[in-house]
Amino acid sequence: MLKRTAKLVAATALAASLTFSLAACAKGGATSTQAATPGGTQTLSLWTHNAGNKGELAAIQSVVDEYNASQTNYKVEVQAFPQDSYNQSVVAAAAAKKLPCILDIDQPNVANWAWAGYLAPIEGMDDILSKYLPSTVAKWNGTTYAYGYYDVALTWVTTKSILKKYGARVPTVDQPWTGEEFMALLKKIKDSGDFKYAADMATGWTGEWWPYGYSPQLQAFGGDLINRSDYKTADGVLNGDKAIAWANWFASMAKDGYMPKKSSADPAADFYNGKSALLWNGSWTALPAREKFGDDVVFAPPVDFGNGGAVGGGSWTWGYSTGCASKEGALDYLKFASADKYVAKVAKDTNNIPTTDAAAAMVPGFEPGGTSDVFRQISKKYTVMRPETPGYPFIATTFTKAAQDILAGADPKTTLDQAVKDIDDNQKANNYFQ
Amino acid sequence: MSTVTSDHLGHVADTVRPESHTAGERRAWLRPTLVMILRIALCFVFGLPLIFMIVSSFKPDTQIFGDLDSWAAFLPVGSLSMDNYTGVFGRVPFATFMINSVFISISTVVLGLLVNSMAAFALSRIEFRGQKVVIGIVLATLIVPFETMALPLLWWVNTIPYFDGSQGWLDTYAVQIIPFLANAFSIYLFYQYFDSIPKELDEAATVDGAGWFRIYRSIVMPLSGPAIATVAILTFLPAWNSYLWPLMVVQSEELRPVMVGIDYFKQMGSGAGVSWGQIMAYASMITVPVLALFVAFQKAFINSVASSGVKG
Numbered sequence: 001m002l003k004r005t006a007k008l009v010a011a012t013a014l015a016a017s018l019t020f021s022l023a024a025c026a027k028g029g030a031t032s033t034q035a036a037t038p039g040g041t042q043t044l045s046l047w048t049h050n051a052g053n054k055g056e057l058a059a060i061q062s063v064v065d066e067y068n069a070s071q072t073n074y075k076v077e078v079q080a081f082p083q084d085s086y087n088q089s090v091v092a093a094a095a096a097k098k099l100p101c102i103l104d105i106d107q108p109n110v111a112n113w114a115w116a117g118y119l120a121p122i123e124g125m126d127d128i129l130s131k132y133l134p135s136t137v138a139k140w141n142g143t144t145y146a147y148g149y150y151d152v153a154l155t156w157v158t159t160k161s162i163l164k165k166y167g168a169r170v171p172t173v174d175q176p177w178t179g180e181e182f183m184a185l186l187k188k189i190k191d192s193g194d195f196k197y198a199a200d201m202a203t204g205w206t207g208e209w210w211p212y213g214y215s216p217q218l219q220a221f222g223g224d225l226i227n228r229s230d231y232k233t234a235d236g237v238l239n240g241d242k243a244i245a246w247a248n249w250f251a252s253m254a255k256d257g258y259m260p261k262k263s264s265a266d267p268a269a270d271f272y273n274g275k276s277a278l279l280w281n282g283s284w285t286a287l288p289a290r291e292k293f294g295d296d297v298v299f300a301p302p303v304d305f306g307n308g309g310a311v312g313g314g315s316w317t318w319g320y321s322t323g324c325a326s327k328e329g330a331l332d333y334l335k336f337a338s339a340d341k342y343v344a345k346v347a348k349d350t351n352n353i354p355t356t357d358a359a360a361a362m363v364p365g366f367e368p369g370g371t372s373d374v375f376r377q378i379s380k381k382y383t384v385m386r387p388e389t390p391g392y393p394f395i396a397t398t399f400t401k402a403a404q405d406i407l408a409g410a411d412p413k414t415t416l417d418q419a420v421k422d423i424d425d426n427q428k429a430n431n432y433f434q
Numbered sequence: 435m436s437t438v439t440s441d442h443l444g445h446v447a448d449t450v451r452p453e454s455h456t457a458g459e460r461r462a463w464l465r466p467t468l469v470m471i472l473r474i475a476l477c478f479v480f481g482l483p484l485i486f487m488i489v490s491s492f493k494p495d496t497q498i499f500g501d502l503d504s505w506a507a508f509l510p511v512g513s514l515s516m517d518n519y520t521g522v523f524g525r526v527p528f529a530t531f532m533i534n535s536v537f538i539s540i541s542t543v544v545l546g547l548l549v550n551s552m553a554a555f556a557l558s559r560i561e562f563r564g565q566k567v568v569i570g571i572v573l574a575t576l577i578v579p580f581e582t583m584a585l586p587l588l589w590w591v592n593t594i595p596y597f598d599g600s601q602g603w604l605d606t607y608a609v610q611i612i613p614f615l616a617n618a619f620s621i622y623l624f625y626q627y628f629d630s631i632p633k634e635l636d637e638a639a640t641v642d643g644a645g646w647f648r649i650y651r652s653i654v655m656p657l658s659g660p661a662i663a664t665v666a667i668l669t670f671l672p673a674w675n676s677y678l679w680p681l682m683v684v685q686s687e688e689l690r691p692v693m694v695g696i697d698y699f700k701q702m703g704s705g706a707g708v709s710w711g712q713i714m715a716y717a718s719m720i721t722v723p724v725l726a727l728f729v730a731f732q733k734a735f736i737n738s739v740a741s742s743g744v745k746g
Contacts, residue, residue, distance in 0.1 A: 047685075050701075051526075051687065051697075051698050052525060052526075052697065052698030052699055052700065052701040053701045054524070054525065079685055079686065079687070080687065081685075082694065082695075082697030082698045082700070082701075083697070083700065083701050084700040084701075085681045085694065085697045088678075088681050088682065089681055089682070089685065092588060092681065092682035092683070093685065095585060095588060095589070096588055096589070096592040096602070096604060097592075098592070098602070098604060098685075264499055265499075265708070265710065266495060266498075266499050266708065266710055269495055269496045269498070269499035269500070269710075270499055272496055273496060273499060273500045
């Protein structure tokens with residue numbers, strides 16, 4: 001028996017070794033970022049985070065195909081990665097000095113990647129980008145490093161029927177709910193016992209959602225993630241009286257039973273199933289929410305807690321790497337791809353907010369007065385960019401930890417003081433990212 | 435008196451014996467019942483997530499979350515369909531990922547068995563200066579987690595020349611296999627097992643003219659079936675579940691393994707959304723084959739683990 005096993009193992013080893021020698025030596029094409037072909041056409045690799053999103057990937061591929069067909073100097077090749085692990089793949093490639101030529105970048109990471117030397121400045125596109133929504137043009141130290149086709153906007157999703165039943169008005173972009181109105185509505189819904197929770201703020205989500213989703217309320221109370229006058233300290237803005245007022249409100253939302261301390265993995269599904277009456281989410285819920293509720297659905301602007309409402313800004317943007325062998329080729333592609341018709345195409349295929357007015361007019365629903373125009377209006381009026389500093393990734397994780405601790409019952413003042421100390425220490429340790 | 439005593443004792447015996455018998459029977463009955471209840475409870479604890487995964491893979495997303503408040507979450511009820519499975523094939527190149535993972539895992543196991551058993555054989559059988567130090571160093575590497583070595587390893591595989599003369603091993607099958615062939619735990623397992631095989635067998639073989647490789651191939655390895663099986667399983671599972679390393683070293687879709695594929699279903703904020711039903715379908719598709727393999731070889735695995743002294 002053992003002899004037979006040994007023979008089997010040996011035979012398999014041999015077979016595997018042979019296969020290995022043939023197959024394992026093959027190299028993928030994605031790391032050969034810029035190879036000149038004999039005909040003079042230079043290949044530019046392009047990385048995108050859309051491997052799991054066929055719609056957006058197809059839109060990007062069509063832009064690339066049109067570019068490749070338009071000239072013979074360069075050939076852009078698309079390599080798609082899944083979004084959830086895209087940043088790790090890019091950072092690993094940067095460590096190995098194998099960055100692609102053109103890549104898409106989540107807007108809040110642009111400053112950090114520019115500071116780290118991954119990204120090169122975009123030049124000669126100021127006129128074109130002046131027509132873009134400011135939140136889709138990623139800058140650091142006054143220099144543009146990336147631009148995006150679209151933005152998304154945060155919104156309170158509910159229905160007219162619910163608001164009517166509990167005696168609340170339908171808010172508009174110009175007249176959002178005040179904090180008092182909002183809390184009075186939540187109290188009525190909670191007291192009715194009709195819903196498991198009056199609101200769901202998607203507290204079960206992780207990562208960038210926390211600073212993106214909850215720092216707008218901090219800003220609506222009058223606080224902020226960092227003092228934006230010089231981006232050196234968070235003292236006074238993240239632990240001042242207004243920030244503590246936000247923290248107390250945020251904690252009370254869970255403590256008083258208005259929202260779950262930890263939402264399920266899909267709070268939108270819970271909202272559609274009638275477990276919650278209001279959902280804090282983004283414009284990406286527009287399609288399924290309309291499918292579910294039709295014209296009854298309401299996409300409300302952010303609540304004004306005293307300092308005006310706020311939503312996060314910035315989504316996926318396009319730039320090129322410092323390691324790109326053909327800066328001219330990368331800029332040529334980026335200019336070509338920035339045309340309104342491509343903005344419209346990508347925004348339409350992803351159902352996101354087109355960045356230019358001309359493109360918005362081409363996307364059904366986003367034209368002025370269209371069903372999705374509300375998101376463009378919210379984005380224009382309420383966007384507060386996440387701090388455009390290389391220290392943002394650290395600020396984001398520190399804020400996330402503090403907000404999670406506060407929601408779990410930690411003392412707001414102590415927790416925010418510690419967050420400020422950690423952020424300030426990090427900014428200082430990096431010489432304020434000069 | 436004696437009669438009275440006897441009667442009395444007999445009475446006592448009559449009254450006590452049945453009670454004692456009942457208590458004894460109860461004790462004999464109670465223990466296995468409690469053990470069985472505990473086993474069933476453990477089956478539920480470990481089995482329910484699997485059942486949830488498989489059952490949810492047939493449900494639409496909204497129903498998955500709608501059922502969470504009741505036992506319906508674990509039952510194939512409501513609107514069931516194969517839509518999620520169809521969606522998986524439309525969203526990821528499943529066959530490519532599966533073939534890649536099978537190839538990478540089997541290659542890692544087979545080549546790992548050779549490398550580690552040979553290393554252990556040398557440490558166990560061939561006496562040389564510094565032998566104990568080498569064993570100590572090999573064992574010391576067990577306490578270093580892979581995450582701490584990932585970046586230096588990335589630098590290394592990106593620096594050394596490849597078979598075709600180009601620089602770096604990134605974006606290849608080889609970079610997903612070769613760094614994981616030598617494994618301290620596998621060497622230690624083989625070393626322990628080889629040490630338990632009498633050295634007199636080697637001496638007898640040497641007298642018959644056998645060299646070290648002959649002894650390794652014809653005597654030690656054929657006697658080490660349990661250790662081979664244990665190492666094979668303990669090498670296969672991490673190779674199959676590999677996630678972080680492929681993210682770092684593989685850029686081409688055609689070289690990605692199955693675990694990276696699960697990220698394809700977590701697309702936020704761009705209209706695609708997170709498809710929990712498809713995640714469950716994909717997870718079922720990559721878990722069930724491994725589970726079936728384990729169940730098929732369960733007895734052999736338990737025997738091999740027991741006889742090779744692997745615990746916890």
